[in-house]
Amino acid sequence: DAGVIQSPRHEVTEMGQEVTLRCKPISGHNSLFWYRQTMMRGLELLIYFNNNVPIDDSGMPEDRFSAKMPNASFSTLKIQPSEPRDSAVYFCASTMGGRTSNQPQHFGDGTRLSIL
């Protein structure tokens, strides 16, 4: 079991550029989550997919953020255009059974994003 795989691990780019973060969930998991972690706001849920369908995107901060899950083994989080306040660590997590299941969420090691 390779775990949740995120890429890139680090991303440094200038404001205004498009940023794409990638996630490969654990095979067999049907739920995927994107989180953002900052010192000020802690861990925030951005969007939740179940069976590749976005169920709750209420945490997406604004229209500059978008997420897709074209199949069960791949998801992307895109920021366009990026701004310095988007600097954070972005985590992807997956689980079986959905958001409120009794199964634990498995996290990737995150993408540390710095927008200059």
Next chain:
Amino acid sequence: SQQGEEDPQALSIQEGENATMNCSYKTSINNLQWYRQNSGRGLVHLILIRSNEREKHSGRLRVTLDTSKKSSSLLITASRAADTASYFCATDASTNTGNQFYFGTGTSLTVIP
């Protein structure tokens, strides 16, 4: 917000001592989970306790849940330097907009060798 609040925010102890951290939440829950996060890594699930359970053990970890006080505690016994990490509680709650899952603000634990 259903977000849990951990207490203390930071804790520093000597190796071999016990570490206790607490989590308080605001509304009724279905279950509560504890996670650990090592520096530069993702969160790792430690233990889940259901709302009808009062105590659960896993190795050196002991979790208690008091639904009347809306609080939980995580005890790590005989701490080791490798326990240095941030610890988060996460609550699974039913709300009028559907079920929600929230992580708390975390306790940063430092175990001094």
